[in-house]
């Protein structure tokens with residue numbers, strides 16, 4: 001066969017995509033073995049029956065043809081109203097592109113911000129798809145390191161230095177954060193916003209966990225002075241409404257950026273199925289109790305895990321302020337996150353993500369998704385801690 005483009009063969013930078021433990025766990029499950037899967041951000045509930053009824057009614061009512069590429073007007077209006085309500089920033093239909101999930105929005109935003117060979121900055125630890133997404137858009141993915149000791153918050157001065165050195169065109173941030181659970185404080189966001197203004201960067205603000213905040217307050221940086229003109233906000237219904245498989249999200253951006261992104265959507269996705277959009281419209285406009293219900297188990301389980309961890313001292317947690325994960329520090333065992341996760345899967349059939357899957361800043365950590373039923377999660381954490389204690393003694 002002819003060679004594949006370097007754009008695709010270079011997506012993982014010659015390394016792995018970080019999902020090995022997840023794939024191994026899935027293979028064990030496929031071969032009939034029980035595994036407690038605490039790997040990906042997939043809810044343990046399925047999409048609410050009323051949303052499915054709306055989806056069914058829309059499809060049976062005939063909304064099965066090509067839908068408007070930018071998104072149907074009513075959904076774009078509902079997203080604009082939601083964003084305006086939450087942020088106070090004037091937002092209209094022409095600021096919104098409906099996308100097949102936040103992932104497509106992330107790719108599109110980088111296509112809009114970066115020409116081939118431009119540098120795109122992102123914060124390490126990062127959601128595992130980020131570097132590949134940036135490289136797929138033919139940009140250079142440049143991580144900005146953070147430290148566990150400072151809650152994995154980015155330092156604006158470091159971002160400024162890298163922006164200067166690389167001539168970067170964009171900065172990607174994610175708050176509430178996957179994998180760390182950090183909710184960026186206003187001071188950090190103001191600092192990052194000034195760097196974006198000073199270095200003429202697009203800020204790509206991934207806010208897909210904005211309904212899952214346990215402490216602190218989520219602030220959309222688009223609301224900071226001067227930022228509406230240089231911010232592309234990534235939204236999604238995957239996490240807020242347990243609609244991961246429906247593939248529905250959005251970009252909110254300045255009108256000229258949305259106009260250009262509609263051209264990209266026309267040449268790539270050609271829009272999102274109309275019946276999915278109708279279901280999303282129902283979910284967004286019906287009642288907000290639904291989002292609260294979807295988020296509630298993660299808050300409860302976060303507290304539950306912190307309680308289990310408080311009974312020992314080998315494994316410590318970065319106290320997540322939001323999102324559906326906890327980062328555990330297992331450096332006291334002397335093992336890497338990867339070695340720990342592989343050994344835990346072998347010994348106890350518990351699957352967690354190695355911190356290294358999310359960048360070098362998260363080495364020696366594990367990310368635990370709070371996505372199994374409470375008592376099973378509690379047992380898994382106890383087993384993980386006992387396993388860590390055995391390794392710490394041996395170290």
Ligand code: PMP
Pocket residue numbers: 041100101102103104127174177178206208235236237238244248249
């Ligand atoms: N951003 C972050 C930080 C995520 O964790 C995810 C999904 N895990 C996404 C974006 C993409 O979500 P989706 O494509 O399902 O909207």
